[in-house]
Amino acid sequence: MAFEDQRTTVYKIDPDHPESETLPTLRTEELLLNMGPQHPATHGVLKVILELEGERLVKSTPVLGYLHRGVEKLAEDGTYHQFIPHTDRLDYVCAMYNNFAYCRAVEKLMNITVPDRAEYLRTIVAEVQRIIGHQFWLGTQALDIGAMTVFFYCFRDREILMDWFDELCGARLTTSWYRIGGVERDFTASLLDKLKQFLDYFPPKIDEYQVFLETNRIWIGRTKGVAIISAEDAVSFGLSGPTLRGSGVDYDLRKAQAYSAYPKCEFSVPLGKNGDTYDRYWIRVLELYESVKIIRQCLEQMQDGPIMADVPSVTLPPKQRVFTNLESMIQQFKLFSQGFDAPRGEIYCGTEAHKGELGFYIVSAGGGKPYRLKIRAPSFIHMGAFDHMSRGYMISDAVTIFGTYDIVMGECDR
Amino acid sequence: MVLQELAGRLQHDFSAALVRTVEWRGELSVTVMRDRLHEIALFLRNDPAMDFDYIVHVSSVDWPDDEERFEVVYELYSIRKRHQIRLKTRVPESDCVVDSLTDIWKGADFMEREVYDMMGIRFRNHPDLRRILLPDDYTEGYPLRKDFPLRGKGWRDTFEFLDETAR
Numbered sequence: 001m002a003f004e005d006q007r008t009t010v011y012k013i014d015p016d017h018p019e020s021e022t023l024p025t026l027r028t029e030e031l032l033l034n035m036g037p038q039h040p041a042t043h044g045v046l047k048v049i050l051e052l053e054g055e056r057l058v059k060s061t062p063v064l065g066y067l068h069r070g071v072e073k074l075a076e077d078g079t080y081h082q083f084i085p086h087t088d089r090l091d092y093v094c095a096m097y098n099n100f101a102y103c104r105a106v107e108k109l110m111n112i113t114v115p116d117r118a119e120y121l122r123t124i125v126a127e128v129q130r131i132i133g134h135q136f137w138l139g140t141q142a143l144d145i146g147a148m149t150v151f152f153y154c155f156r157d158r159e160i161l162m163d164w165f166d167e168l169c170g171a172r173l174t175t176s177w178y179r180i181g182g183v184e185r186d187f188t189a190s191l192l193d194k195l196k197q198f199l200d201y202f203p204p205k206i207d208e209y210q211v212f213l214e215t216n217r218i219w220i221g222r223t224k225g226v227a228i229i230s231a232e233d234a235v236s237f238g239l240s241g242p243t244l245r246g247s248g249v250d251y252d253l254r255k256a257q258a259y260s261a262y263p264k265c266e267f268s269v270p271l272g273k274n275g276d277t278y279d280r281y282w283i284r285v286l287e288l289y290e291s292v293k294i295i296r297q298c299l300e301q302m303q304d305g306p307i308m309a310d311v312p313s314v315t316l317p318p319k320q321r322v323f324t325n326l327e328s329m330i331q332q333f334k335l336f337s338q339g340f341d342a343p344r345g346e347i348y349c350g351t352e353a354h355k356g357e358l359g360f361y362i363v364s365a366g367g368g369k370p371y372r373l374k375i376r377a378p379s380f381i382h383m384g385a386f387d388h389m390s391r392g393y394m395i396s397d398a399v400t401i402f403g404t405y406d407i408v409m410g411e412c413d414r
Numbered sequence: 415m416v417l418q419e420l421a422g423r424l425q426h427d428f429s430a431a432l433v434r435t436v437e438w439r440g441e442l443s444v445t446v447m448r449d450r451l452h453e454i455a456l457f458l459r460n461d462p463a464m465d466f467d468y469i470v471h472v473s474s475v476d477w478p479d480d481e482e483r484f485e486v487v488y489e490l491y492s493i494r495k496r497h498q499i500r501l502k503t504r505v506p507e508s509d510c511v512v513d514s515l516t517d518i519w520k521g522a523d524f525m526e527r528e529v530y531d532m533m534g535i536r537f538r539n540h541p542d543l544r545r546i547l548l549p550d551d552y553t554e555g556y557p558l559r560k561d562f563p564l565r566g567k568g569w570r571d572t573f574e575f576l577d578e579t580a581r
Contacts, residue, residue: 065547072532073557077564108439235493238469238521251468251493345438348489348500350470361489363475372558376471376489384524413547 339368
């Protein structure tokens with residue numbers, strides 16, 4: 001990079017220079033600066049030790065683990081059903097996606113096929129969650145960089161969807177709406193109406209966000225050409241989601257694995273060219289449009305039908321029956337307290353969350369509890385590339401680079 | 415490449431190093447001998463037909479009753495070829511060392527550190543093998559091992575409880 005040369009000519013005095021003895025020596029010293037753990041831009045509790053030369057970042061060492069709660073160990077103590085609410089607390093801004101990824105993994109382990117309607121419901125809610133996630137990201141990233149207006153606009157629209165979640169499952173953040181084998185409850189007429197209204201209301205608002213940012217010279221200046229990562233490096237670091245696609249790598253699990261109702265929908269996967277923060281922003285904005293498209297198609301194609309797979313040894317009975325029917329109540333009780341008997345084996349199942357590939361690796365040794373459950377958290381893996389991506393940039397860009405991963409520490413530290 | 419072809423190719427090239435090949439739920443997992451792990455990983459990365467350029471996760475499993483107690487798991491994926499493989503190796507407790515794969519996939523750095531932190535498996539040639547999620551001065555062992563207590567450390571049992579039953 002250009003500044004490397006600059007730096008050597010300005011600061012370093014050639015020791016072999018004939019007059020090096022007589023030249024005044026410049027004292028250069030690297031400055032260590034702790035950023036965090038309490039810093040508003042770290043989206044949680046994260047410390048990064050920055051080594052600075054002037055205002056340039058020479059090296060940065062992320063210190064993780066401030067939010068480590070031992071979720072993977074906790075999983076070994078509960079049944080498969082009992083772990084669903086724990087997944088909400090991983091990435092607490094996008095709980096639905098964690099539920100989805102986990103339920104999909106257990107379904108793969110138990111070899112359960114989810115009914116069609118449930119798949120559509122899951123896809124719709126997952127895409128609503130993606131919209132929420134991207135809105136949250138856009139608002140906070142703009143706020144971190146210094147553009148406050150977008151934050152209010154994003155959160156105003158996010159609020160509509162949060163209320164929609166509230167009506168759907170009774171919670172705004174820790175939703176636990178997905179179940180192994182299906183979903184907890186169907187949409188009501190009012191939910192459908194509200195969602196359709198939102199789909200008409202939302203696309204002009206995305207244009208609005210774009211106008212705010214893309215006509216803002218400061219935003220362009222602080223995102224274009226910042227934190228560039230090449231496609232090879234991005235793949236080698238295991239980046240995923242918009243962070244990977246910003247570098248032009250066409251890898252989206254929704255297309256690559258075609259799970260749930262995604263293969264029945266037409267949508268495109270936006271790709272970046274330069275691999276900088278601006279491209280990653282641009283991809284996320286385009287994904288908002290794509291999500292709206294996917295939800296529209298799902299609503300059109302969705303037929304009536306069951307919302308839970310009919311595998312009584314694994315899946316839960318409908319809630320209405322639990323309150324009226326003794327057998328169903330016993331079934332519910334036994335499934336939650338003792339769990340179902342999973343076969344011996346191991347599976348890995350990745351799902352495209354809005355941050356990247358959220359995967360669950362489950363090892364089962366038989367019995368009702370997972371023997372080992374490993375969470376592949378995109379935020380954690382993205383932090384592995386932080387040092388590489390931040391080297392040589394200004395200290396003020398550190399905040400931009402956190403933001404560009406869409407990092408949430410609850411998921412990073414687990 | 416189809417899973418059978420993948421397995422066949424590995425079987426052909428590295429028959430002496432393969433311990434076990436399992437195909438289950440459409441996934442291929444291959445257990446290899448520990449001292450050949452790096453070589454096989456390099457082959458999987460560089461061979462044009464394999465082309466595993468993407469590291470999905472590094473994990474570890476503890477099987478306390480087995481002779482070789484720990485299992486290190488590398489999940490690999492090929493973005494261009496769209497196939498996946500799980501590369502595993504077993505490590506005895508007395509000599510908990512595996513060759514690091516950080517020189518093949520850069521992302522393995524943090525993932526291996528997490529395995530070291532949680533399971534206590536060391537990685538040879540790892541550039542920065544320190545604890546990552548737990549504090550550096552944590553001395554109570556490795557939490558994901560099966561002998562690490564699942565419910566507290568037993569100190570609750572030392573409490574003196576008042577007898578509240580009716581007399």
